[in-house]
Every structure is written in structure tokens, then in C-alpha cells.
Amino acid sequence: MPDAAVGAIAFVTLLTIMVGARGIRVARTPDDFMVAARQVAPALNAAAISGEYLSAASFLGIAGLVVAQGLGALWYSVGYTAGYLVLLLLVAAPLRRFGAYTIPDFAVGRLGSRGLRLTATALVLVIGWFYLLPQMKGAGITLQWVLGTPYWVGVATLGTVVSCNIAMGGMKGITFVQCFQYWLKLCAIGIPALVLLIAAGHGSSPNLTPDRAPVFTRATVVDLPQATGFTLTRATQATVTGLVDQRAYRDQAVRLCACQHVAGAGTRIGFAAGAPVPVSLAMEPSSGESWDSPLLASGTGGAHPLAATYGVIIATFFGAIGLPHILVRFYTNPDGEAARRTTLIVVLLLSSFYLFPTVLAVLTRSHAPQLYLSTDSDSIVLALPALLLPGLPGELLAALVAAGAFAAFLSTSSGLLVSVAGALSHDFLRRGVTTFRWCAIAAGAIATVAALLIDRFSLALLVGWAFAIAASSFCPLMVLGIWWPRLTRAGATAGIAIGGGSCVAAIVSTMLGAATRGWGAVLLGQPAIWTVPLAFGVMIAVSLLTQRTVPANVAQVMLRMHLPEALSRQAYRTVSQASWLGPDQRPPGP
């Protein structure tokens, strides 16, 4: 079985590297010349942005989380998409007109301060690394599932492939790679979802009834390749071969009580139709309400689902603005209008992608509930095709899913690593191309090592945390920097440092297991609910206190960001006069 999947993964990796190295328009005849020198169309650019954006969390994480936690986990996919609406509304066009290429560039261009630049760069690194972790974890569990290798093998493989490819100067034309990756991912999740939907046929399943714990719809034999702890909601009869609760059985009928059990590696348990589905202890616990509850409690131990849901919503809606590898892509747009159109298409492309993880999750619950016994909710999507469609078709579909998942890790981590290495070499070390290469290797190595430590957390949760940090540091900087002329560098620096700092502190303390229950778990596990308002508040308050240091050219910068391109050239001369006004005579904004 692994052969097809291994082949598919190797094929995708090679194809990515090749498109990356050759992903440049080559013209030899005079007719090609004009095509090569043409700007990227918004549709192509939008596919590239989506390709870079759809990461491990979207591909594996959301479906797994929906199975484990219920439909409330769809807030993640809603948020990942809606983040682009906020980006479209508030940031896309002005940022493109401003011409800034990275967030530190924007900070310096708008407010002009070296201290602010270093703070912003430090946060780019933090967000980049946080976002790299789930990609590495995804690679780890994918290879683990395909080849049965230990977790670290997959992590190290992805880390090595990506950092070496970037360090050796691959990814010259990253737009084409990412565009290709989007369509690959859409096919890799869309085709299996549709085929399995057809294979599953019609009819109702008791598992889709709200308020009921899942049951086996037909007699099912579950093989447990590794030691698994599980819990049962009610007592049931089962046929066991192997170790359960430290007692060896050989094809014997056992009554399992409604409590926790431990099954040894290689155990085989047969359940009758209608028996309750045992749920692995490694699954994210649901919020305790019914499966179709619109709330989720990811990372908070099931406490206060409403607050946790709002935490996710705030983090994901406002986080997309602050992701370092996404803003870079907007630079490829020739002007502000193209940037807006690109964003609109991105929303459409993402929405169509996110249909499919939902389909897979519902299929899992209704037709393959034995996956509740998986040791990791993130591997559910990988395991589903073989269960629903035994034989060669299932294997091929599984290979397609694995290849798509690997494409997701590759594309997102390439973009992130370029951003992180660029920030390291350009902003901290201020060196050239050679340093960039070493930085890429170093950054990849750090992410690889860190990823070995975070395997306990679900992919969607990890990515959500990266969004939370971005939302509580760069979102206020971008929004206020673009729309509020009175922002000062002291205000921006304080807001970024306090908002981002407390968000990182909260997440790290959750990772270390500081609070596992009650409000503490919610406020630390989904910190965006308080860190985003805090960052905005600090930024505004400190700016109001330091109004004397508002940059002198603020009117000029504001006009450049908000004036449509056609007008801006004429207006430039007039504005350069107006920008010399002193602080007390400045007109009230753009």
C-alpha cells in the first residue's frame, strides 16, 4: 500500500522543486518577449496566494478537528477565509499603493524608526516559526502514516527538503509554484471527497443525529497498530484478540465497561453493529455539547466554548492581515485595484477548497466511526479513503491525499521560510545573498527541532495560534498605520510588543500546561480574545500620549496610500507642500 503514496509524495516534491527552479517565464522569440514582460493576472496571483495559504491545518487539521470536536471547528475554515475579507476591506489596496514589501518595511516607511523595525522583525520571526511548526508536524504524521517511520523522520525530511531548496536558490519564480500547488491541493482533496461521497451512497446514518454519541453502523473490526487509551460512553460487548487493560485475550468476548481502557499494540477488537464507538484519549475532547453545536473548545479543555469560539474568530479574522508570507504576494500585483481583485478571487478559491474537508469529516463520522480510535485526529483524512473504499481505488485515493498534504506542507513552509530567512538576513544581519542561504538553513533547523516538541497539539490549533499572534501584533499596526494619521512610533512599538508579547506568553504557558480548566484555559488557550483589544488599546493610548512625535510627512504618506493611482501622480506636487505643516496646523486627515 505505501508504494503508491510514497511515489505520489516523491513526485509532488520533485515537481515542486522543478517548477520552482524553472518557474520563470522564458522567452526566446520576439513574440514571447511581450508575454514574459507582462504582469501577473489577478487570477493567477490569487491562485498563488491561496496555494501558499492552504497549509497543513486546512488540509488535515480542520477535517480532523471537526470529527473530534464537532461542527464548531468549522469556525477555523470560516475564519481563515474571512480573514481575507478584512484584508480586502482594510489593507490590500492601500498597502500595494504604499509599495512596502514586508511588514517591517511598512513600519519603517510609515513611521520611520529603527527600534520599531527590530520589534516588527522579531515578531515576523516568531509568527513565521509558529506557523512552520504545524507544517512540520503535518509532514511527520503523514510520513508516519504512509511509511510507518517515527514522527521525527517526516519532520526532518520536510525541514531538509525545504531549507536546502531555498538555500540552493530554488524557488526563483515562486508565483508559478504556488499557483500550481493550489490546483494540486484542490484536486487532492476534492477528488477523494467526491469519489468517497459517491462510494458512500445515500441513506441516513444514526451518527449524524444531533445529541448522540457515534455508534458503529455495522459490525466492525478495529485493528490498533499501537498502544491506545480509549474511553467508552456506555458498556458494550466486544470480541478481543490481544491485550486490553493488561489482560491477554484470544478471540474472546469481553464486556467493556463505560470507562477508560488501554489496548496494547496489535490488538484487534470486534464491535457489533449499534455498539458505541470508543474514542481515543488522544483526540481533542469536544466541548461537551452535541456534535452539531456551533461552538468549539479547541485548546481550552472544553471550558467556556462561547468565549473560546470568539477567541478563534478574532484570531483568524484579524490574523491574515499580519501573516508575513501573505503580504509579500500582494507585491506581485501591479496596482491597488489589482490587489483588491486578487483578494476577491482568493476568497472564492478558499471557499471552494474548504467545502471538501467538511465533506470528509462528515463522511468519517457517518461511515467510518472507528477513526475515533486514531491516535491523532490529524491523520483521519489520510486514513479515511482506505476504510471507505477497500482495495486499489482506496489506495490510490489515499496516495492522492498524502501527496496533496505534502504539497500543502511544502508550499506553505517554503513561503514562510523565505520570509523568515529574509527577515533574519536583511533586517537583523543586514547582509546579502550568502547570509540569506545560511539563514534559511538555520531557520529551517530551528523549526525542525521545535516541531519535535509540539506533536501533542492539533494542527488547526497550532495554526490558529500563529494567527492569534499576528492578530495581536501586526493587525493593529497595519490597520491603524493605514487608517489613523495620529499613530506614533512609540505607540506602534508599545502595541506590537505588549500585544504580541502577551499573546506569545499565553500560548507558551498553554503549551507548558499552565492552565487546563476553566477561564484560565480559555484565556491562555485562545488568547486573541483579550490580546487583540489590548494591542489596539495600548497602541492608541500611547500614540495619544506621544502626539508630538507624529512623523512630519504623515499627510503625504496617507495620501499616497489612499489616492487611486491615476490621481496620485498629479497630486504629488501639491501634497509635498502640505506635508510641511506643523503638528498644530495639520489638516484633519486624508
Next chain:
Amino acid sequence: MNAADGARNGHAGARNGRFRPASGHPPSGSAVCHGAYRGGASAFTEGNAGHREGYPPQYGLVYSAAMVVLIIMFLSVATVLCCAVLFWKRSSRHVGAPPPRATYEVLHTASQAVSVLRDGLTAAAAVKAAPSLRHLLGTPVVAIADRDGVLACHGSDQHAEALARHLRGVATTGRAQLLSAADLGCGHGGDCLVRAGVAVPIAVDGAVIGALAALGPSADAALMRTATEVARFVSTHLALAELDASRTRTVQAQLNFLRAQISPHFVYNALTAIESFVRSDPERARDLLVGFAEFIRWSFREHSQYATLAEELRFVDTYLELERARFGDRLAVSLRVAPEVLSVRVPSLVLQPLVENAVRHGLERLTGTARLQISAEDGGHEAVVTVEDHGIGVDPGHLADVLAGRAGGQSVGLRNVDERLRATFGNDHGLTIETGIGAGTKVTMRLPKFAPAVSGS
């Protein structure tokens, strides 16, 4: 929650005593085994606390968790405040004591007053500068005039007519003047605020271009001295403004020079090539003529200082179209462009001179196929643009002379591009040229994608 999971697993494992999972299992499995190995009493207690079914409302825990959040908030706020205070202390050390602070304030007011004059002595600038200058001089009224008349009068407009007459006089003669009540035509006696004053000339490079007047209830030698110094300070900054303007003019002149560079040689070659097609391939000849017209129009067009790389490439294309007509199949051009860098803004007319240089000096005298490669790649924060020809190459020593301006004549284009790149992006962004006799030539430009000076205009 995950800690709770681990603890719960530990509980289960410990209860059963001998549980040992198989080797080489995955992370979640290893979470189970950690608990089992630790076993002991602590795992039990945690395990008991960790049962998930319906948490009793443990308010102690709620508060302790809220405390953790508060402590995190407090710590991060405190850290930032400490940094801010330290920074403020360090920077305010220099303006701490009263006399330095006075110096600072005077200098600050002065620089505020004159910074607006960097555009030259205009009415708008004078209106903006007058309040600060009045603050600096400490008199109720300040007036600024150029040689044609009063530009700004701040404080009061009494005796405007007399003042204008005297200012014009000072601006013409260049001699400072003490103004008495009689000079100003003041008949109000003690009630009038403006009974006396001084008027001093403002001169740039020895030529008087305007005058500054400070009026008040009285005027003495001290006020005259202060006003003279202020006028001199203003003059210095106007001289700087003049320098700015002349620098802009220089850049514009360089551009104009480059535009005028279309050599008669090139025009002759292009026209001959077109002529050769007139009979054999009239359609081609027509296309070429259109291309030639396009090239000329682009070259003579009023250029802004910056253009996007896409525009530059388009211009190169019109140029190469004409060269192809002359070279025929002998000229093989390949272009490799990463679309990410097309919107990078560069000083205008930097690319075409490099291509023309490659064609004229590298390929023209070659007998076989002339191969030319142009590429624009994405290099992180920079766009890397290279123009490479497989032509006859140059002696590196001679090339160094050309770039240093020691060899007159031919490769003016190369040196011009190099200088403008350095002037725009800084000294480490000049041209990199790899060449040798018979080895071809490769010219590389590294263009920052975001340079505040460039994208600002």
C-alpha cells in the same frame, strides 16, 4: 487539556501496573508511556483531578488562572514601560539641565522655522516659517519679503504700506536698517505695539534675494544683531534649498543626456536595415518603422525619474526589435523573467543602455551567432537583473577606467547607469560586471524591491 490527557493516561497505566508499550510508536503513544513510567503518587493525584466528566466549578482554579493572565499582562506592560523609561532617560540626559534645555528649544524652534524653507523662498513657505521666526526673535511682529514684495507678515498688519516700502528698499540695497516710529509712519504714540523695528537682508551666494523685518515697541542694537543672525541662518537653509534644486536638475540633465544618446550610428543602422526590407518584405519594413517610431518617441518622451521594471523591459523589446532586423537570425535573445519583480521601481532608462552596450561592444564584431541573455529574478529583498552576452568581452582594466570616468568616449551609458544606481540605492548597489577578453560580459544589477526614496515618488 493535554497535560490532563497525559495524567489520565498515567492514571490508567499505573492502575494496571505492568503496561509497557511497544517501541517505535508515535507521539501520542509516547504520551501514554510517559505516564506509565512515572507511575507514582503524583500521577494519581493529577489523574484524579483531571477527570473530564462535568468539572465541578473550581473557583480557586479559575481565579488562579485569571491571575496568570493578569501577571502576563502586567509583566509585558512592565517590560515595555521599563524599556521606554530607560530609553527616555538616555535620550533626555542631554536636555536635562536648564541651560542645555534652552539651547535645545532655541535650536528646535529654529530648525522648525527653516525646515519649511527647503523648497525655496515662496509665499507658502514664508507664511509657514513666520510664526516660528517670531517666536525665535521674541518680537510681536515678523515680516518676510522677497525682492518683489512682502510674502508674509505675522503678528499684526499695522503700517503695512510703510513696512513694505522699507523691506523692498532693504532687499534692493542689501543694507540693514533700523526703523523708527517716524519711518513706519506711526502716529499712535504710546498705544501702538509696533513703533520701531529692524529690517535685515537675506542673501544667498552674495546676492540679496529678500529681507526679514522684526517689529516691536522698541528696537535696539541687540535686536539688530539677533535679526542679522536669524537672517543668516535662514540664508544658509535657502542656499541648501538651492543645492537641492540643482541636484534634481543634475539628475534630470543626466537623464536628458542619456536620452540624447541615441547615436547617429544606431539611427543609420536601423534605417538601413528597414530599407533592406522595403522591397523584399514590405510588411516587415512597415512593422520595423512603427517600432522605430515607438523607440524614438519613448526616448524623447518626458521621463519621470523612476519606471517599473516592466516598462523598462518593454522599451528593451522595442530596441531589440530594431537590432534583430539588422542581425537577422544571428541575434539570439533569451529572456527569463520572474513575474514577482516586474513591479519593482527602478531609475528610468537603466536597462536599455546595458543591452545596447552588450550589442554594440560585445556582439557587433562577432561573426557567428550572437547570443544575449536578459534575466530578472526574485532574490528575496532584491530583484536581480542580469544582462549577459557571449561576445568578445572587454579588458577588465579598461572597464575599470570606464567606470571610474578615466576613459572618455564610448561606454558613457554604462558609467551613467552605474552612477544613477548608486545615487538612488546607495553605494553598494552599483553594477557588477564580470568579463574578460574573449569571455563575454555579464552585467548584474541588484535592485532593492522597497526603497522608501523610490516608492515615495
